[in-house]
Amino acid sequence: MAKQGERLTKRLAGAALASALAIVIAAALGIAVVANGGEDALRSQVVELNDARQEIAETAPDDGESLRAADQALASAQDALRDAAESRNDAASGAVTLTALVSIAAITFMAVYLHRAVARPFTRLEGFAEEVAAGNLDAPLAYERSNPFGKFTWAFDHLRKELDRARKDEERAREDHKAALASLSHDLRTPLASLRAYAEALDMGLVNSEEERAEYERAIIRKCDEASSLVEDLFQHALSDMDRIAVACEPVQAAPIVRRCASDSSGLAQISCLRVDDACVEADEARLAQAIDNLIGNAIKYARGSAIDIQATAENGLYTIAVRDYGPGMPPEDVPFATERFYRGANASDKPGSGLGLYISSYLAERMGGRLHLVNAHPGLKATIELPLLP
Known part of the structure; x- marks a missing residue:
């Protein structure tokens, strides 16, 4: 034809x-x-x-x-x-x-x-x-501006470029997905290998004193925590990669959620709730707790041994949940990118993880109508979730 x-x-x-x-x-x-x-x-x-x-x-x-x-x-x-x-x-x-x-x-x-x-x-x-x-997005569409079809053909070629960019972004995301899985798998093998070594030492009676046994037990607990954190990262990565994190917002009291998150992590760090205002927000209770837990876990990981202060204030139509540590903070050049998926800053090279915690918290905050922003507090890092207050 x-x-x-x-x-x-x-x-x-x-x-x-x-x-x-x-x-x-x-x-x-x-x-x-x-x-x-x-x-x-x-x-x-x-x-x-x-x-x-x-x-x-x-x-x-x-x-x-x-x-x-x-x-x-x-x-x-x-x-x-x-x-x-x-x-x-x-x-x-x-x-x-x-x-x-x-x-x-x-x-x-x-x-x-x-x-x-x-x-x-x-x-x-x-x-x-x-x-x-046919899937060929590499061949440009030649056009002349003086031609009556010039602008029309330019629009088609611009469409080709956008499709090509989207395809490359998808390919990069797929490669990032593979890299993240490989990184998580590698990171998970390390604490598991340590757990096996400590357990075998205890089983074979190689521990000579109660003090050494207690040290082995503490090491096993630490490695279990590391493995648990990596498994959670893997789970969150799978959800974020498929954009299947369900968020069902409804009016909730925010103060009990903040206090519960602080209490759950109190055994891992010195956490103080300086101020927690009672207020009602439109949010998913479980997802809000997940976002706060990620911020607390991030502070514990990168400011190990530092005190952590939590404040939740209701002012100017916003409910602001701030988690601040007193550690080394974040390199200024990393702050604008810290909430991107898989991003790991210069101070994260020796820490386990996949760069998903802050991304998940930011994503959940946006799904609940709010936002997450980070700022160096000198000393330490301050991570803040802002949600609209309900009247």
């Missing part, structure tokens, strides 16, 4: 030929009408002269001189009529020929222009669409 561009070219050629033929016919008819107008005047003159001669012949048949003059005038008029007819035919033929040539030239020019300006770009667009449908 012929392509649409080829069909359009054939239609333009047919329209051009039909237009040329119509112009030639119209020109010929116009010339014929004008020429016939001049010949009609000569015919009338011939008829009048013929009538005058007959009248002379009837009234003065013996007047030879008048008859000869009338015959000469009649012959001259007839010659003029014949010359006019011949001139008309020659002029009409020349005019029609000239008109035909000019018309053909003009229509040919118009057809070529329409082919280049309309048919050819249309054919390119058709081929481009087929390439895109």
Whole structure:
């Protein structure tokens, strides 16, 4: 089946030929009408002269001189009529020929222009669409700004670039997903191997004192915590990768959630609730607790041994939950990117994890109509979740 561009070219050629033929016919008819107008005047003159001669012949048949003059005038008029007819035919033929040539030239020019300006770009667009449908997003679509289709073809090429960018982003995300899984798997093997070594040492009776046994037991607890944290990261990564974190918001009292999160982590660090205002917010209770736990866990991980202060204030239409540690803080160049998925700053190279905790907290805060922002508090880092207050 012929392509649409080829069909359009054939239609333009047919329209051009039909237009040329119509112009030639119209020109010929116009010339014929004008020429016939001049010949009609000569015919009338011939008829009048013929009538005058007959009248002379009837009234003065013996007047030879008048008859000869009338015959000469009649012959001259007839010659003029014949010359006019011949001139008309020659002029009409020349005019029609000239008109035909000019018309053909003009229509040919118009057809070529329409082919280049309309048919050819249309054919390119058709081929481009087929390439895109086949998955080829690397071939650019050439266009000219002076062409009537220039802006249209530019829009198609811009679409190709956006599709190509989206595909590459998807490929990068897939590679990041694989890298994160590989990193989590590697990180998980380390505490598991340590757990096995400590457990085997205890089982084989290699511990010589109660103090050493207690140290082994504390090490096992630490490694269990590390493994548990990595498993949670793996679970959250799977959810975030598929965008399947369900958030069901409803009016909830925020203060009990904040206090419970602080209490649950109190055995891991010195946590103080400096101020917790009672207020109602539109949120998912479990997801809000998850976001706060991530912030507390992040503070414990990167500010080990530091005190952690928590404040929850209801002011200016916002419920602000702030988690601050007194550790080394975050390098300033890392702060703008810390909530991106898989991002790990310069101070995270020696810490287990996959760079998902702050991303998950930020994502959940946004799903609940709020936001998360980070700022270095000098000393330490302050992570704040802001949620709209309900009236």
